[in-house]
Amino acid sequence: MKKSAYFIGLDGGTGGARAIVADLDGKVVAMATHEYETTFPRAGWAEQTPADWWHAACLAVRQAVHMSGISPADISAISADGTSSTLVALDRDGKPTMPAILWMDNRASPQARRMMETNDAALRRSRLGVSSEWMIPKILWIKEDRPEIYERSRWFVEMADYLAFRMTGRLTLGLNQITNRWFYDGRRGGWPEEFYGKIGLGDITGRFPDEILPLGASIGRIAPEAADAMGLSPYTKVVAGGTDAYVAMVGLNVCEPGRTAFITGSSHLVLPMTDKDIEVPGIFGPHPDCVVPNLFVMEGGQVSSGSIIRWWHDHMGKLVGSGPDAYARMLREAGDIPLGADGLIALDFWQGNRNPYIDYDLQGALWGLTLKHTPAHMLRALLESIAYGTENILRTLARHDVAVETMVICGGATRTPFLMQMHADVCGIPIVVPKVLEATALGSAIAAAVGAGFYDSLAEAAASMVAEDHVVEPDMRRNEQYGEVFDFYRDTHAALAALMHRMARRGERKPGMEAAAFPRASVRDLKPRRQAAL
Template structure:
């Protein structure tokens, strides 16, 4: 449907910062109509093998980004989206952004990223740590062990485990591996809050990332005594997090003259408080009511749902008062690899003739449930929920000489659905009901995958009525920040969109999946909850081999690996 701009209407811009690119979307305030969009790919993408500035090798499980790539989204994507929309920039009243999380960076007191300080350019710890930087798993393990040992009251709010992806694990890694960069960091700030700082010139923190990623509960951060027990020099960590904490949909400030020049937007318009890409999508999907779980499916999946009551759910990412919308307890869980797993198989494991998602999906769709004889664990990028362990890795069981590429591909699709079912069952068991799923993200176009999720979870699936869910959600929050609506639910009701019950579970397939799911759970508990730590040992051997290869001649590296093994 073609939507044209009306010179008398007001508009807002939503900017969605993803893993590899940023997208800008121009939206009409009156009805949520999407008029123009543009994407800017990050020049440096994800630095996970070498540091772009000098080519220096990065250790295993690192994932860094360049904050200048984020600024370029404002300079490139926003003006391009405006041009595509035909909207007069003078009619734009607000801008909102969302970000992957926990994506975090160290800065000076004025917001300058430490990677832009000349003498720190070649220090990897001075750069942005992307959400999937998983090298801080040992630090997360210590954070969790000490919290349980001391009986810290906040640990239950995070399902009993703080993730290696979150602020504290990455911050402790920074302190212990590069104390100078840690000392130079006046601020340790989520990229969502940092880009808002760039837009309005005012440092703010949003309640969403502060709660889920920054252990801010009941009005406070972890105590100095706890932090000192982790490491004497970690006692000041919360000082680096300190900043005005604002609710979602609030006005962080007005667009600065510099940011107006970048974006082509009017100086002084409302800049909304930052948000997380998954959480902001709930408003776009009109899914703020308790019991309606939104699964934002892309490279990874984040599951968010509002609840009327506070509950502690084992293995989830967190529960935060107002973390999704004011007046409800917002719950988050997630899977660290989903689309990335499917993409890995197509790129690295599928032979000619099956080297596309379309070809594999068509062949896999022709199979009855269970015909491949396989079950897989969806841990190619570790496990975010419910095990909260990023040293875990993927498993496929049942391979034979008769196994073909579509068999494995379907098993991988199903494994992610099984992981989502485990999350839903954990919510239900803790008294947080999930009645319906709403799916957002690029994977909604795979109808086989969507039907598998409906059959496996045995719940109806709705699909967000926008291909730009996070950007639309950010635009909705921008409209609230600009004063166009009294609150986020009111704006969501008008500007959001969803198609409900697009996929319904088939009883016959659902019964067949019950049998496969039982095998998934056995495999999940064997490698993730039992005494078998083979996956962790394999990870340790791999990391040791890589370290040896980076520092030793080939012959010596082989000897070193033999010693480790």
């Protein structure tokens, strides 16, 4: 075996591109990042520019290779993951026809609700609701609300597919993404053509690339122009990636039944691996074969978690001062507030709720304010609401005999021991912290090692390339106290949900613009609004 082999994991995240260079043992020898911008044209909308991804990816990879001091000839393969359900519409020449619709965008809520009305068998992995974040509702939104763009769009792909396309010139689809976000089921005939027809997308599979590749499959050599832009050898292999959080499961060695990944960042995800084809109402899945063949992934997610903390820092952080330590200082002050935030209760539904309610018309909330409360109390309540959202998912799984006894964590929360301890205490389970915290990028590097032929499977590669650092144990006394406050969190949702739905309907559409019921969907003959240069 070639011991000088190295692999690049390219993580296309919400805030920017991150590239790591790792060896066969999973040691990260270099890492570089480059940010890109997200725009929010309307409430609930979020867009990015695909050209920005590519520019950031090239800069990050080139810098990481330079920092590593490794010859490009020794980098055997590269694999890229991307944010899940970030829709890229391309014309016949592979050029974007509009800005990418980011994963967190919920403009397609009406389409998602109407899709549920079909009660089609394709919905078995999302019985309580279709997420407006997913690709099919977003494509349907384009067809109904931007028909001219839809007609110009020859292909629809995910962010990871687009990055692979820019690296190779080959347009492929990742099995990983289409299984957990496009209603594809390789065990039940593949594409649900009948379902697509019911919702008004009967011709849509003709706009999907034909070649479907599993995570870790080789796509081919990098294109010369891409190799030059990234500072790589033209002999470097490009390997199929997938959804960022699912790729992180590999980077956390969650490749066997009974193990659970806990992905933290702008959003949180709880991802148990199981060998049981079991449905849990309120939880997405079971998604077959999308990471490891013959196994299933269950998915419970929070749309807003780290993004709430970031919002507070950006808009309210000035209340605790400025400077490089402002972020850490505001968290320290929140950490000094007593458990339960002296009676403040918050809901973490700032971009709706993904699981277990699957309700994108919910909004954030904060109540219980008195004149004794300070901004630190408010932040403490917001932080607790994020942990309660995770606990809500775990309780839903437990009620249906999917017990999560420990979680392996990665992402933003690992930088703040206080937040990890809060999650362990609220959920009452140990949280395992790996040595390499950038599990998503490491997972892509592991996929690259498999695609280059250095390991026979993702499970084998992860067992060799992932190592545990320490475990955060829960304080069960505090777990009992948090349980009392959690009841207020759950009851607050029940009390406010109807009001939140009224508010969402109030701003959803202008008078006279209501969507028609299936099978005839209203199509507005509007010119596309002016877009930023792609």
